[in-house]
Amino acid sequence: MIFLNQIIQGVLLGGYYALIACGLSFMFSVMRIINLAHGSLAILAAYALFVLADRYGVSPFLGLVVVVPAMALIGAGLQRAVLERSARGGLLVPVLSTFGLSIVIDNLLFQQFGADTRSLAPYVGDLSYDSWSITDDIAIGKLAALTMATAIALLGGIQLFLNHTQLGRMIRATAEDSDTVGLVGVNARRVNALAAAIAMATVAISGAFLAMRATFDPYAGALQLIFAFEAAVIGGAGSLWGTLLGGIVLGVAQSVGASVSPQGFFLAGHGIFLVALFLRLYFGEFGPRLRRLVRGTA
Amino acid sequence: MSASRALVVERWTRESRVALAVAAIAAVLLAFGPLWLGANGVDRLTTLFIYVILAVMWNALVGYCGLVSIGQQAFFGLGAYFAVRLADSGVSVYPSLFLAAIIVGALSLPLSALMLRLKGGEFAIGMWVVSELAHLLVNLDTLINGETGTSLIALNAYPTDLRRALTYWCAFAAMAGLLAVVFFLLRGPIGAAIQAIRDDEQAAESIGVRVTRAKRTVFVLAAFGAALAGALWVATAVTFQPKTYFSPQWTAYMIFMALVGGLGTFEGAILGAVVFFAIEAWFGAAGVWYLVGLGAAALVFALALPRGIWGWVEDKTALRLLPVGYRVRFLAERSAAPAPPSEKRAT
Numbered sequence: 088m089i090f091l092n093q094i095i096q097g098v099l100l101g102g103y104y105a106l107i108a109c110g111l112s113f114m115f116s117v118m119r120i121i122n123l124a125h126g127s128l129a130i131l132a133a134y135a136l137f138v139l140a141d142r143y144g145v146s147p148f149l150g151l152v153v154v155v156p157a158m159a160l161i162g163a164g165l166q167r168a169v170l171e172r173s174a175r176g177g178l179l180v181p182v183l184s185t186f187g188l189s190i191v192i193d194n195l196l197f198q199q200f201g202a203d204t205r206s207l208a209p210y211v212g213d214l215s216y217d218s219w220s221i222t223d224d225i226a227i228g229k230l231a232a233l234t235m236a237t238a239i240a241l242l243g244g245i246q247l248f249l250n251h252t253q254l255g256r257m258i259r260a261t262a263e264d265s266d267t268v269g270l271v272g273v274n275a276r277r278v279n280a281l282a283a284a285i286a287m288a289t290v291a292i293s294g295a296f297l298a299m300r301a302t303f304d305p306y307a308g309a310l311q312l313i314f315a316f317e318a319a320v321i322g323g324a325g326s327l328w329g330t331l332l333g334g335i336v337l338g339v340a341q342s343v344g345a346s347v348s349p350q351g352f353f354l355a356g357h358g359i360f361l362v363a364l365f366l367r368l369y370f371g372e373f374g375p376r377l378r379r380l381v382r383g384t385a
Numbered sequence: 386m387s388a389s390r391a392l393v394v395e396r397w398t399r400e401s402r403v404a405l406a407v408a409a410i411a412a413v414l415l416a417f418g419p420l421w422l423g424a425n426g427v428d429r430l431t432t433l434f435i436y437v438i439l440a441v442m443w444n445a446l447v448g449y450c451g452l453v454s455i456g457q458q459a460f461f462g463l464g465a466y467f468a469v470r471l472a473d474s475g476v477s478v479y480p481s482l483f484l485a486a487i488i489v490g491a492l493s494l495p496l497s498a499l500m501l502r503l504k505g506g507e508f509a510i511g512m513w514v515v516s517e518l519a520h521l522l523v524n525l526d527t528l529i530n531g532e533t534g535t536s537l538i539a540l541n542a543y544p545t546d547l548r549r550a551l552t553y554w555c556a557f558a559a560m561a562g563l564l565a566v567v568f569f570l571l572r573g574p575i576g577a578a579i580q581a582i583r584d585d586e587q588a589a590e591s592i593g594v595r596v597t598r599a600k601r602t603v604f605v606l607a608a609f610g611a612a613l614a615g616a617l618w619v620a621t622a623v624t625f626q627p628k629t630y631f632s633p634q635w636t637a638y639m640i641f642m643a644l645v646g647g648l649g650t651f652e653g654a655i656l657g658a659v660v661f662f663a664i665e666a667w668f669g670a671a672g673v674w675y676l677v678g679l680g681a682a683a684l685v686f687a688l689a690l691p692r693g694i695w696g697w698v699e700d701k702t703a704l705r706l707l708p709v710g711y712r713v714r715f716l717a718e719r720s721a722a723p724a725p726p727s728e729k730r731a732t
Contacts, residue, residue, distance in 0.1 A: 115506075120506070121505070121506025121507065121509070121510060123455070123506070123509070123510070169684070169688065172688050173687065173688065176687070176688075176691055178451070178453075178504070178505040178506075179447065179451060179453055179505075179648075179691075180687050180688070180691055181505075181506065182453040182455070182505065182506050182509045183453065183640060183644060183683060183687040183691075184683075184684050184687035184688055186455060186509075186636075186637070186640060186683065187640070187680045187681065187682075187683030187684030187685075187687060188680065188684050189680070190637050190676060190677070190679065190680025190683070191677050191680035191681050191684065193680075194673045194674075194676040194677040194680065195677055197673050198673045198674065198677070309513075309633060312510070313510065313513060313514055313517060316510045316514070317514065320507070320511075350521055350524065350525065353517070353521050354518070354521050354522075357514050357517055357518040357521070358518070360514055361499070361514070361515075361518070364499065364503075364511065365499055368499065368502045368503075
């Protein structure tokens, strides 16, 4: 029973990883760029929500009404100012420039807010600790369930948007061949700016959940980037449902690892990442197989 | 072009011969450093040598081979760890620094089989995960006491002055040796191969470059170099706290040094290390703003001047101080400008 609980908690934790990986995976699939400032930007959004809640008494959920559009604007600006120029410089430059950006963001946050760890948990009332008891051993946290629901809604929403709307088709076409879409009248620069804006909007949401479920500090971004990356790679980079499965695999591994030894949480997480990487590199994509497996049994 | 304009392909020029002579004199002077420098000077130069190692190794990996890694601190930290581990188990402390680097270099060989299959950003963050994993595994060793860390106690056997001088000589020898290895590697077939891979991996493979072998050579060399730098760092700092050694900040420093000095230029990495050393001395006390400045500089250089200060100098003046490439010159124009516009950067 306790073991089952570990798995359930791991699956729920995976919801958060899917959420944070969503923007990274989306950006990679559309623009072929891995944004190393991804985690730092999530922390930036978390601090924005914290300031709104702490100084102006705005609830984090209401705060998202301001922070999501603001992060979307930052995303579009980022695309125009940094990513677009970087992508022209080849594979090397985006990695260097976005890593430089993450150092700037982390340290500016440190300058502004200091080393204190913060959390949004005090501003969401009983949501942060309340849970539904299933049995004596198993309880499902309301916040964890909400995180999972948000992840599914967000990933599903993006999938529907990409598959069934004009804009979504434009984004996919631009990802395929940004020169050719220009010939049929699509402004590739605007489409990419829009895609970056969407990615950053999801980053804002994941920042909110990060800040509600745990504490954060100015340098917490690096670890969020790593988790997001691990979830995306386990699930098969660039596939949104794969990202959800990747997040769950990562969350379960960490949760089970933590029950084995205190260091097991991180060790098992990084370990499963390397195993998934090994399987993918030597035996092909892991995500699609897992999906096929799930479909086969369902 | 008329047939009368014969071409010469040359590597050494008058300037580069002078530069090599100056470098040789500087090396001899530095080799006797502890005899004519004060204690502070010896310590500072030891730090500079380690920075040069880090910059040159990262530049070889990224600037020449096109493999951006955010995880070289894995090798830096492991180098320091194995130095502590070996010294604790009775190996004489200075040999253990070099032995530690050899162990890490050997460990990087199987790792390369997995990581080198990744491309671009995936390789970059994948290496970061490896460094996190290495950090966790090192923490499992009870000798290290978790994040509290430990010290290279064996160093206490030496009087302070002797210890300072020995560490200096080790750092100097490591730097000079690694510079020589990278210099000759880049001038040889591997140098040509890795630059071809950097510019277009598929094209390189199609003309018979053995891509995996070339990449692996540089990856292992870079791991060995970073590990040696880490082992030397623990010899100067004495304390080993896993968190400081496995920090991505080291990669930030490497990026800054290689990028500002000149990514993909041999002289640039050395210049970058000197620039970083000077900036740290002047602005290091500024703390957070100093780090913001480093990040911003990396961002600006990546976008605006990706070949750094030295790359810019090379493009403007065709100056090569320590040539690893060749250049093509029109013989008939020898009396005219020293650097014809068609000067080509080739290897």
